[in-house]
């Protein structure tokens with residue numbers, strides 16, 4: 263049974279980028295929480311703000327031009343946005359760690375895997391070098407890298423893509439984090455390798471009990487690993503619910519679009535192009551619903567009224583005027 | 595790795611052969627007759643003819659070159675027209691002075707250049723960044739001789755705190771072992787001499803090192819700025835590593851690769867700069883020797899010096915390539 267107190271709560275997060283051509287509201291009012299052992303999916307196209315949300319939690323937004331202008335990120339009840347840089351360094355890689363999309367570019371090409379692995383351990387744990395090395399071997403075994411002890415001496419380019427991502431995962435798990443943020447961890451990999459990595463993450467979560475924030479553009483990944491899902495569009499959550507009910511009963515027109523573009527497990531992965539049009543310019547969002555220009559179900563009021571997130575069923579929230587109407591109908 | 599080094603050494607042979615041809619023919623092209631310069635303006639035509647015959651200057655070029663190469667291979671660079679001294683011996687005597695000066699200048703350039711470049715990149719657009727990069731722009735465009743003369747004027751003539759010429763003061767004793775004076779003074783524990791040698795090195799070292807220092811600083815800065823944007827730096831940050839580890843271990847080791855190329859090239863140019871610097875500061879090295887030889891049309895000396903400098907140049911290149919392997923494990927030498 264899962265612990266019911268959330269380990270991480272994000273409240274009213276607003277991260278904006280200030281450029282000469284205007285303010286980009288990359289994340290504009292994101293709320294969610296995640297409990298230990300749970301996997302939360304954050305889904306959206308590129309530019310939806312899902313990665314910026316992750317980077318904001320880690321406080322890794324390049325500043326300038328980026329700035330977290332509002333909100334709270336409560337980790338075990340403490341607001342990370344109020345922590346000093348020094349305090350954050352103690353949390354990053356130890357209590358909250360992160361893996362990234364492209365394991366080729368995310369590992370340092372000129373340092374051995376061993377060096378990159380044990381530096382994390384030495385930074386956060388009270389261990390000497392040889393203890394850290396033993397821990398590294400343990401981690402390599404944990405993520406299923408054969409001949410772990412020898413492989414530690416290798417450089418990243420001597421591993422295959424899938425193995426490299428395993429190295430990244432091993433590194434992220436080095437200090438038994440309570441939250442693992444996975445930013446498109448399988449996007450750069452082959453389909454079969456994708457499945458293996460997701461399976462590995464599932465298995466590790468069962469063994470180690472950490473919460474996973476899974477950031478992806480791929481609803482297939484969500485179906486594979488997530489308990490709950492937040493769908494994001496133009497910096498805002500548009501639908502938030504249990505993974506099961508998202509697939510059984512998707513409510514937001516944008517989610518419908520995403521559903522239609524799920525790649526079949528047998529086919530090569532493809533970008534989400536089934537939805538017509540491009541994501542909006544975040545510097546000049548249309549008045550009303552941001553999705554209106556691409557929405558097949560847009561109504562007249564969608565162009566003027568910005569919908570707010572509404573509870574339509576038990577733990578199913580949607581930001582769409584279609585449902586605000588029904589709400590009203592129900593309430594009258 | 596060893597195989598690679600051996601192969602690279604073997605590849606030096608044609609390069610050096612080319613250099614020897616160049617050194618040989620260069621001197622044929624330069625106006626001025628060595629026979630006349632030996633005998634002076636008053637020599638008669640028949641005396642000149644006789645000397646030219648003796649020196650083999652009337653033989654076909656190919657024969658002259660063959661003779662030249664033959665003796666070079668035996669380590670014999672001939673003797674000076676002017677002083678009749680053995681050129682190989684003279685060059686070897688002067689080489690340590692030049693190597694000491696260029697090493698000093700290069701280490702200065704590398705340490706200061708890289709440090710300034712790293713700080714400028716990490717604190718982009720700060721006052722340090724602006725100041726050091728403006729300084730570097732200046733440094734690149736300063737003529738060595740002007741800088742040298744200005745330093746002599748200021749530190750030797752006006753302030754009188756640094757010696758203007760030579761490697762060692764006359765009243766300081768030093769037992770030489772390697773002829774690298776800084777090293778010798780350490781080996782013999784002679785700290786008085788160490789200080790004296792160091793003060794002598796300072797001005798010529800700075801004069802010689804300024805241009806490479808400026809170039810290295812600019813290269814380091816731009817390379818660091820590029821590297822700091824890479825995904826693996828984000829990863830390093832996400833791991834919670836300390837700032838200095840991220841900058842020096844993760845970023846600099848990557849950013850250093852293009853800088854290394856520049857260092858290798860600058861080393862070669864430094865050897866050219868040494869001629870000027872040694873002349874200004876009366877530094878008893880190969881550069882000044884060459885300068886005097888050129889003035890005196892002492893062409894066997896110039897030839898010999900060109901060869902030595904070329905050998906050093908290709909060796910530096912070889913070392914650079916080997917260091918590349920150390921810094922970039924992705925390079926394989928097969």
Ligand code: SF4
Pocket residue numbers: 514515516551552553554555557558559560561564569581582583584
């Ligand atoms: S509010 Fe209107 S435009 Fe926006 S998603 Fe709903 S129906 Fe479409």
